[in-house]
Amino acid sequence: MIYRPLPGTTLTVSSIGLGAAPLGGEYGTIEPATATATVRTALDAGVTLIDVSPYYGRTAAETVLGDALRGVDRDSYVLATKVGRYDVAEFDFSADRVVRSVEESLRRLGTDHIDLIQCHDIEFGDLDQVVDETLPALRGLEEKGLVRAVGITGYPLPALVSVAGRAPVDTVLSYCHYTVQNRTLAPQLPFFAERDIGVLNASPLGMGLLTDAGPPDWHPASAELRAACAEAAAFCRREGAELARLALQFALALPGVASTIVGMADPETVARNLAWTAEPPDTELLAAVEEILGDQRDAGWPVGRPEN
Ligand code: NAD
Secondary structure, eight states, X not given: OOEEEOTTSSOEEESEEEEOGGGGTBTBOOOHHHHHHHHHHHHHTTOOEEEOOTTTXXXXXXXXXXXXXXXXXXXXXXXXXXXXXEETTEXXXXXXXXXXXXXXXXXXXXXSOEEEEEEXXXXXXXXXXXXXXXXXXXXXXXXXXXXXXXXXXXXXXXXXXXXXXXXXXXXXXXXXSSSSSOOTTGGGHXXXXXXXXXXXXXXXXXXXXXSSSOOOTTOOOOHHHHHHHHHHHHHHHHTTOOHHHHHHHHXXXXXXXXXXXEEOOSHHHHHHHHHHTTSOOOHHHHHHHHHHHGGGTTOOOOOSOXXX
């Protein structure tokens, strides 16, 4: 495992982070024992960054994660969670709510501090409120020692760039924007580096698009994008390869990112993914997949308020 300082913070993170959205059942039902085994397998293999949110499983992921982490040395992992998003269409970035949200997360996670607190999916909020009210409220919690660093997350890169350019944020978590299919995060990396902002690249498998099982029903990708990714997955299978393997190895090779956060829901997948990280991507397979993706390369989906 490679470990890197997370720019903008005093934290050090593993190059692969455990994404806890699947622990909240976002990708299908998961038994608590399997969730615990997933977390423990990741920690035993050297993963030190875990990313969760009250939104995942509508608080279930934090509760399950808190149970899984009971008895684990608190200094052995970096815990990142979020504020502001509570349901599919329920957002509240007010100072009162985010302070209360952190208190609730601390209880569910069974800890006295959050290493990285992030405003979750800022594109659904009023960006002025995020800058003027939410981030200052979270800085107040940092002064009290309840959180160690403050960041933002979201899908549209312009919203992340806008807030990071206007407010002192420590980290930015971008998702589905540096994958085999969509690479639009890469040109933005110098902007964040110049400001000493740590970048976390989440969803290297495009939230399931780049797997044999395909994306869940709630996935916002168009039918064309789903079909192109399914075709790429089928091609890889015919070649005796696996699209998820290529996708993970491809994302991990991006310089300028502190950690790549992948969602994992069982210990076998954790072991398989970590074994893959030792190898570089197969460049011939990559070229063939790029051709299959064709005009769906860099395609995305609309999300958030229209003005963001
Ligand atoms: P992902 O791209 O990491 O894909 C996860 C899906 O792929 C899950 O169904 C998982 O079981 C499956 N998977 C993992 N390894 C596999 C393998 N080897 N073969 C086949 N399938 C495999 O998507 P994600 O989990 O949504 O994103 C990663 C994490 O990043 C999240 O869990 C979350 O912590 C974070 N994230 C944050 C935001 C945000 O803050 N707005 C958005 C997206 C993701």
